[in-house]
Structure formats: structure tokens, C-alpha cells
Amino acid sequence: MLFTAPEFLYLFLPATLVCWWWFTSRHYGNTAQWFIVASSVLFYAAWSREYAVLLVVNALLNFYWGKRMAFTRSNVLLAVGVLYNLGLLAYFKYADFLIETGNTLTGSQWPLLHVVLPLGISFFTFQAIAYLVDCAQGRVEDFNLRRFAFSISFFPHLIAGPILHYSDVMPQLKQGIRFDPERMTKGLFLFAAGLCKKTVIADRLAAVVDPLFGLSNQLTLCEAWVATVGYGLQIYFDFSGYCDMAIGIGLMFGIVLPQNFHSPYQADTIADFWKRWHITLSRFLRDYLYIPLGGSRQGFYRGLWAAIMTMLLGGLWHGAAWTFVVWGAMHGGMIALYRLWTQTGYSMPGYLARTLTLLGVFFAWVLFRAANVDQALQIWQAMLGLNGISVPVMLAGWFGSEMVPISGLVNGLDMLAIGFLLAICLRYRHAQAQLDTLTPNLKALAVFAGLFFAGTWLSAAHESFIYWSF
Secondary structure: OOOOOHHHHHHHHHHHHHHHHHHHHOOOHHHHHHHHHHHHHHHHHOOOHHHHHHHHHHHHHHHHHHHHHHHHOOHHHHHHHHHHHHHHHHHHHHHHHHHHHHHHHHOOOOOOOOOOOOOOHHHHHHHHHHHHHHHHOOOOOOOOHHHHHHHHHOHHHHOOOOOOOHHHHHHHHHHOOOOOHHHHHHHHHHHHHHHHHHHHHHHHHHHHHHHHHHOHHHOOHHHHHHHHHHHHHHHHHHHHHHHHHHHHHHHHOOOOOOOOEOOHHHOOOHHHHHHHEOHHHHHHHHHHHHOOOOOOOOOHHHHHHHHHHHHHHHHHHHOOOHHHHHHHHHHHHHHHHHHHHHOOOOOOOHHHHHHHHHHHHHHHHHHHHOOOHHHHHHHHHHHOOOOOOOEOHHHHHHHOOOOOOEOOOOOHHHHHHHHHHHHHHHHOOOHHHHHHHOOOOHHHHHHHHHHHHHHHHOOOOOOOOHHHHO
């Protein structure tokens, strides 16, 4: 069930909100929490009933395993729990990828399993691992099954994050949730802003980007850059839109979810980019991969190696394909170059640092979107001008139609729209930063109504969120 689907907007979300606050207002807090757990399972079951059962069983296993570890502090039990979760993820997400790779390397003909990937398995697997580690290290004090089930299944973050820690939601539930008009107002605003980002901007950009990637071997310089920057903006508004909607829904229920997106295209360095993009994933990779690998505590070069390996595995986490592995390696390489640069003692102007960071991120996005490495190479080749130059008819007068061919794949309006959206990303604060000045009044209601109207009635095709496939 998509956040943008009519059945979610006009039935599921309003019904769960009304029931939640009715139970809460009658001081049936425990019933309210179980109601949300059941609703979240129903939300997931709308996609697959079989995998909804898997979600429930997996949550129960991790809860009781974590509870046992908290009292035994056994590293063996922790290793078994982590390996179980990673094994589950490996089977569903990487089995066919490993078989295909093995067939390619050995010339074998092992049949593929054609395993259907459960929605959001990467997210709730990481959350389960974080919970087990926190239990083993004595950071978990609340072993209430109801609150645990709520935190791991709460439908706004279930499919694509944020990745929650024990301390993010369970203490709020233990303390008790009370209705707050300000939180409700901010939640409505964020949800409407995210809806508008997704349906009006991201989906319309997809209509421009998808045909260009499909013709990657025919692109010229201008067309390749429109495809690349267009996709960089598509995934920006798609993912930031999802984050806004998820956190906004949480606020409607009186729950504060952790921030997951902070104007990443305004980053000064590639390290700064990863502090702003998918913040809870970066937190998880730092705490449970980078630091255990040695981090920066064991010398500069050990930290360099740990950062590269973390990004490489982070790339593989995003998808079972070599494009994601190379994408992760590119980001690891950029982080390594940045750290080596810091050792020289030189600095560069802020505008130049931001430009180089953005170019590196956009070049890497090509791999993230490409069907295979060959397609990415074709687009990179075109971006460097090796396939020639063509321009939209609107710009032909600037160059002379006899000198530069006319592009049949992009037009000047597409380029203007992409330039305008990029300027917004580089200049303005993200929607969550606007909450500081938002108060419950008629103006806030008008803003919500305008954004919601745009997101529902002026939308393009309702496509799935990009991160739902991870």
C-alpha cells in the first residue's frame, strides 16, 4: 500500500489516526499500541500476506533472543542472532545474485531460485541487528513485547526507514503519548510536503529520466547531463518526500521519529553528504560496521580502510547487483580521497568544495540508476562529450543551428525545470527545518491544503518510492 495511494490517504491513515487517538483519549494506551501493531501488519499484508507472517515471526524471534542475551551477555548468542538476521537477508536479497555470479565465474548452470524480495527487509533486518547489539551491550532496559512490536513494525518507517534504535521510540511509548495540536499541525504539513515532492516533482522527473536511460547508447553530452542531474533530483525528492511523509505520520500519532534527511546537496564534503543523506543508515553503518572495523581509533590508514569497506558494504546493502557494489566503492574512494586531502594541510574555497562534492555524487548516481555497468559507462562517456553535442531547439539560436545538431530527446523546458529544482536544493532549507516557525493557525491549514491538493490532484503517475525496493 503506497503512501500516495487513495486507499491509504482516504481510508487507512484517517481510520488508524481516529482509532489511535480514541483509544488514547480513553486511557487505553496498551490497546492503542496493539492496535497500531495490528494495523502495521495489515499495511504490510496489503502487499504480501505470506511475508507479513515472516515479519511477525522474525520480530518475535529477535525480541526473545535479545531478552535472553541481555541477561547472559553472551557473545556467542549475539553472533548467532546477527548471523541469523544476515542469513535471512542474504537468502531473500542476494541468493540469485550469488548464483548468477557463480555461474559467470565458473561457467556452471545452477538454476536461479527466483526469490521474491520482501519489502523493507533490509530496514527491519538492520533494526533487529541494532536491537540485538544494544541488548548484548546492556543498553536495553525495557523488555516489553508490546512496545518492541510497535517500534519495529510502526508502518511509517517499516518499508524504507528511518532505521530505529531502541532509544528512538520505546522510551516515548513507555512515558505515554498525549495529543499535541502543534505536533499534529507539523505532522500534517510534513506529510503534505512529502506527498507533493513525490507525486508532483519526483514522478514527473521520472517521466523525463527513464526514457533517456533507456536510450543510453544514443545520448549526447546535453542529454546525458539531463539524465544524470534529472535522476539526482528525482531520487532527492523521492527519498526526501518519503522521509517527510514518514516523520509527518509519526508526528500525527504523537511519535517523534529521528531525522533522516538534511539538505544533502548542500554538503561541503563527501563525508558531510553522508551525514545528511539517509542519516539513520549512516548512523547504523558507523556504529555497527565502521567502528567495529577499527574506525579512526587505530591509526589513519586503518580508518581509511574501514571507511572504504563500510561504503562498499553499504553499496551492496542497497541492492544485489554489481552496479551497487561499484557505487559503494566510488563513495568509498571519494571518502578516501577527501581524507587524504585533509592530510595535506591545504584547503579550498567553499563553493569549489561543494561543486566537487556534488559532481562526485551525481556521477555516482548514474551507477545507482543504471541497469548494468555497461549502461553506466555509456552515460559517463556521453557526459564527457565523447558522443558529440546536441542541444534543444530552444537553445539552437545560441549556437547556430548549422553548427550544433538539434536534440530530439530533451527540450529546453526540461532543462529549465531541472535547473530551477537544483537551485532550490542548493539554496533552501529542507521541509523539516521549516517546522520551527510553524504554529497551528489558519495559515498553516492553508499551507497544508495547498500542498495536499497539489500532491493529489496535480500529481503524475503514482510510482513506488525508490527506496521501497531495498
